[in-house]
Amino acid sequence: MSNMSKEVESFTDWLRDSAQVLHDNAAYLTELDSAIGDADHGANMDRGFGAVVAVLDETSFDTVDELLKKAGMTLVSKVGGASGPLYGTFFLRFGTALAGVKLTPAAIGEGLRAGVGGILARGKAEIGDKTMYDAWGPALDAYDTAVAGGGDLAAALTAAAEASAKGRDATVPLEARKGRASYLGERSVGHQDPGATSTTLLLESAARTLA
Amino acid sequence: MKKLINDPADVVSEALLGMAAAHPDRLRVDHENRIVYRKEAPRPGKVGLISGGGSGHEPLHGGFVGLGMLDAACAGEVFTSPVPDQMMAATKAVDTGAGVLHIVKNYTGDVMNFEMAAELAAADTGTEVLSVVTNDDVAVQDSLYTAGRRGVGVTVLLEKIVGAAAEEGRSLQEVADLARKVNDNGRSMGMALTSCTVPAAGKPTFDLAETEMELGIGIHGEPGRRRLPLAPAREIASLLVDPVLSDLPYGQGDSVIAFVNGLGGTPLLELYLMYNEVAQLLDRAGITVARSLVGNYITSLEMAGCSVTLLKVDDELVRLWDAPVNTPGLRWGA
Numbered sequence: 001m002s003n004m005s006k007e008v009e010s011f012t013d014w015l016r017d018s019a020q021v022l023h024d025n026a027a028y029l030t031e032l033d034s035a036i037g038d039a040d041h042g043a044n045m046d047r048g049f050g051a052v053v054a055v056l057d058e059t060s061f062d063t064v065d066e067l068l069k070k071a072g073m074t075l076v077s078k079v080g081g082a083s084g085p086l087y088g089t090f091f092l093r094f095g096t097a098l099a100g101v102k103l104t105p106a107a108i109g110e111g112l113r114a115g116v117g118g119i120l121a122r123g124k125a126e127i128g129d130k131t132m133y134d135a136w137g138p139a140l141d142a143y144d145t146a147v148a149g150g151g152d153l154a155a156a157l158t159a160a161a162e163a164s165a166k167g168r169d170a171t172v173p174l175e176a177r178k179g180r181a182s183y184l185g186e187r188s189v190g191h192q193d194p195g196a197t198s199t200t201l202l203l204e205s206a207a208r209t210l211a
Numbered sequence: 212m213k214k215l216i217n218d219p220a221d222v223v224s225e226a227l228l229g230m231a232a233a234h235p236d237r238l239r240v241d242h243e244n245r246i247v248y249r250k251e252a253p254r255p256g257k258v259g260l261i262s263g264g265g266s267g268h269e270p271l272h273g274g275f276v277g278l279g280m281l282d283a284a285c286a287g288e289v290f291t292s293p294v295p296d297q298m299m300a301a302t303k304a305v306d307t308g309a310g311v312l313h314i315v316k317n318y319t320g321d322v323m324n325f326e327m328a329a330e331l332a333a334a335d336t337g338t339e340v341l342s343v344v345t346n347d348d349v350a351v352q353d354s355l356y357t358a359g360r361r362g363v364g365v366t367v368l369l370e371k372i373v374g375a376a377a378e379e380g381r382s383l384q385e386v387a388d389l390a391r392k393v394n395d396n397g398r399s400m401g402m403a404l405t406s407c408t409v410p411a412a413g414k415p416t417f418d419l420a421e422t423e424m425e426l427g428i429g430i431h432g433e434p435g436r437r438r439l440p441l442a443p444a445r446e447i448a449s450l451l452v453d454p455v456l457s458d459l460p461y462g463q464g465d466s467v468i469a470f471v472n473g474l475g476g477t478p479l480l481e482l483y484l485m486y487n488e489v490a491q492l493l494d495r496a497g498i499t500v501a502r503s504l505v506g507n508y509i510t511s512l513e514m515a516g517c518s519v520t521l522l523k524v525d526d527e528l529v530r531l532w533d534a535p536v537n538t539p540g541l542r543w544g545a
Contacts, residue, residue, distance in 0.1 A: 034416050038265075038290045038431035043411040047288075076327065080265075080291040081320035085327055122323055179319045180433055182357040183350075187436070 004060060007103055011064045012056055013209040015071055019049035021201050032194040036181035040081060041194040048079035048087070064103060068095030082123070082179060083195065086132065089118035105153045108210075109143050112160075116140060123178065130176040130188060132195030139164040139203055154211030161203040168196040212413045219410035223266045223286055230273055234539050237277045244300045245286045245293065247273035252282040252305050258377045258386045259283070259305030262314040262370060263298060264321055265290040267409070268430055270540030271367060271509045277538035278545055280374035281314075289409050289512070290431045292320035298328030302338055310339035310383035312390065314370060316362030317346040318431075341383055343390035345369060347399045347520065349458045350427030350436055361429050364472050364520030365397035367508045368532075371541060375534035389531075393522065398458050400451045401518030403428040403435065405476060407511050426450055428518075430474070430511040444481070448488030451519040456496060461523060463497030468504065468532060470520040475510035477517055482506065485517055493521075501529050508540065 004012075022029075022045045029042030052071045061067040072091030076084055094115030101107045116136045125131040142163035146156040171193035176182045181193070216222050223245065230247060231240040239248050253259060262272040263285030272284035283301040287293035302311045311332075315325045322344060329340040345362030373390045381389070403425040406415040409432065416432035419425060424442070427435035442450075461467065471486045473479070486505050493500055501524050509518075524532070535545035 030412050034412065036433075038433050039409045039412045039416045040288065040291045044288070044291055077294050077296045080287050080294050080324065082292075082323055084292075084294055084320070085323040123319070177357055179358055180429075180431065183361065183429060183433055183436070185352070185436055 005062075007064050008061055008067055010210050011067055012061075014206050015049070015052055015056060015067075017209045018202050018205040019053045021205050022046055022049050022198065025201060029194050029198055032192055032197055035191040036176065036184055036188045037194060038180055041083060041198065044079045044081050044083055045198055048075045048084065051078040063099070065095040065099040068092075068098065071095075083198070085122050086119050086195075089122050090115040093118035105147045105151070105156050108153065109140070109147055109156065112143065113140055125178045128174060129178045130171050130174040130181060130193050131178050132193070132199045134171050134174070134193065135164040135167040135196035135199040135203075138167040139199075152211070154207070157203070157207040157211055161200065161207040164196075164200040164203045168192065168200045171196045212408050212410070214408070214410060216410055219413070222410045223288060226266070226269075227273070227286060230539070237537065237539065238273075241300070244297050246297055246301045246304075247276045247284045247286065248301075248304065249276050249278070249282050253307045254282070255307045256309055256380060257282075257307065258309045258381065258383045259302070259307070259311040260314065260370070260374055260377050260386075261285070261298065261301050261305060261311055262366070263287065263293045263301070264316055264318075265292060265431065267512045268509050270507075272370070274540030275367070275370050275538050277536070279378050279534055279536035280370050280538050280541065289411065292318065292324045295324050295328035295331055298325055299332050299335070302328065302332045302340060303336055306336075306338045310341065312373070312377075312383060312386050313340060313342040314366065314373070314390065315342055315344045316366055317344045317359055318361065319358050339383060341387040343369075343387055343394060345394050347394065347397045348429065349398050349400050349454050350429075363401065363430055364399040364470055364509055364518050365394055365522060367472070368397060368468060368470060368504075368520065368522050369393040371536060372528055372531045374536065375531040378534065393528070396459070396524070397520060397522040398455045399518050399520040400455050401428045401430070401435075401474065401516065402426050402447060402451060403474060403511075403514050403516035404441070405513075405515040407432045407475070407514040409512070424516075428474075428511075428514075428516060430509060432511055432514065444484055445488050448485060448492060448519075451517075452489055452492045455519060455521050456498075459523065461496070461498055461521060464499075466499045466501040466524050466529070467493070468502045468522040468524055468528075469493060469500045470504040470508075470522070472504075472509055472518045472520065473507040474514040474516045474518065475507055476513040476515035479506065482517060489519055502532055
């Protein structure tokens with residue numbers, strides 16, 4: 001642990017903080033999922049990130065990309081449901097995009113975009129489908145705008161987290177077109193999407209820990 | 212929550228220990244990967260049949276492992292898809308060179324996890340994997356803008372019929388084609404009288420008043436499409452059978468396997484009462500019931516309610532249906 005780079009340390013902090021936040025919000029996420037899904041999102045995310053923390057406890061990583069890829073594989077192996085492949089693919093592609101790259105705010109932004117590209121490849125969602133992409137999409141745009149305006153990593157991640165929260169709130173009136181909530185048709189209207197909610201928790205955690 | 216459990220986190224693993232203890236003659240269980248194997252798998256030259264999905268639908272899928280049905284079933288957490296590692300391990304374990312068919316119910320998570328597993332298995336060992344996705348639930352509108360129809364009752368009938376064909380030594384492509392034929396000729400519709408409680412959640416997934424029922428229910432405690440006042444069984448039978456009949460469509464002179472399935476909390480007494488209503492409706496429509504199945508085969512924990520599945524059959528499908536099967540959940544002729 002002693003020779004861990006500052007960058008590896010802060011990304012490790014992000015994953016640990018996310019695990020804690022997801023654990024604290026597990027019942028809330030499951031409650032949201034009960035309304036329009038199958039009442040397992042909180043338990044699944046808690047189990048998956050708990051497994052990531054167990055990996056962090058016993059393995060040391062030299063680079064951020066190795067760390068993120070291992071986190072992604074762990075989530076694919078432990079979460080199940082749709083969230084496992086979606087969040088797992090996100091971290092795998094995010095890590096892959098950061099391999100051998102100087103971690104500037106712009107490079108991290110490109111990495112995030114690559115990760116979200118993985119989510120879209122698996123889930124084929126569009127903005128307005130009432131999925132986690134309704135939070136990711138605006139977050140990426142807000143991040144890039146902040147960086148283009150000269151903002152540092154803290155400013156960019158804070159902007160991304162705020163846009164994600166707005167995107168999450170905007171899922172409430174939508175009718176779901178993807179995932180299990182789509183079976184409800186118009187009865188999915190009036191409920192906040194659990195995936196957009198967990199995405200916002202991850203980004204708020206990033207804004208607290210990565211900058 | 213009142214359940215026969217020790218700890219909500221241990222429900223699936225302890226149930227698998229019980230399956231292994233109860234059926235050592237037919238099954239062996241990989242507890243680490245949560246895979247139920249047919250005892251004699253892999254069988255040289257035979258196409259491997261694998262299914263899996265969230266737990267809470269028992270006997271589906273682990274209870275349908277054995278002679279004439281599945282070679283392996285991967286168990287996820289309650290109502291949560293298993294993960295790719297499990298399907299990869301099962302795929303490698305049952306493949307003897309004849310290839311492996313994945314039988315997947317159409318839910319976003321199941322489809323994604325099985326897809327990842329098939330990609331990884333092909334990259335890793337070169338195992339040939341084909342997949343069939345069941346999507347027989349007429350309660351869901353099928354469109355490009357939704358996750359599509361859910362896989363429900365037809366999955367049970369498909370695992371039996373396709374299992375018999377694999378047992379005969381048919382090729383992977385033939386087995387996959389037959390699986391698609393079964394899926395294409397089957398339709399289902401379900402309803403619930405009560406919700407169900409996921410052990411990890413600890414309370415019912417949705418509330419349903421004493422005087423209400425949910426029409427178009429799935430098998431994960433997800434609410435249905437419409438909530439209606441409770442009605443007599445005769446009316447409920449029409450609400451289930453009519454949309455099924457008009458969807459394929461089924462017509463006069465057709466033969467079907469008629470399957471009345473309980474969702475876990477409804478006694479056989481009521482399921483047979485429902486079957487009587489269903490049989491009368493089919494008779495009136497001029498449809499012949501070639502074979503029937505009544506009981507709890509694809510469940511949603513302790514949910515009360517039922518689903519009706521009709522599978523249009525020809526002589527070949529009936530012959531495969533009648534072929535010997537020996538699994539914890541279905542057994543005849545062997």
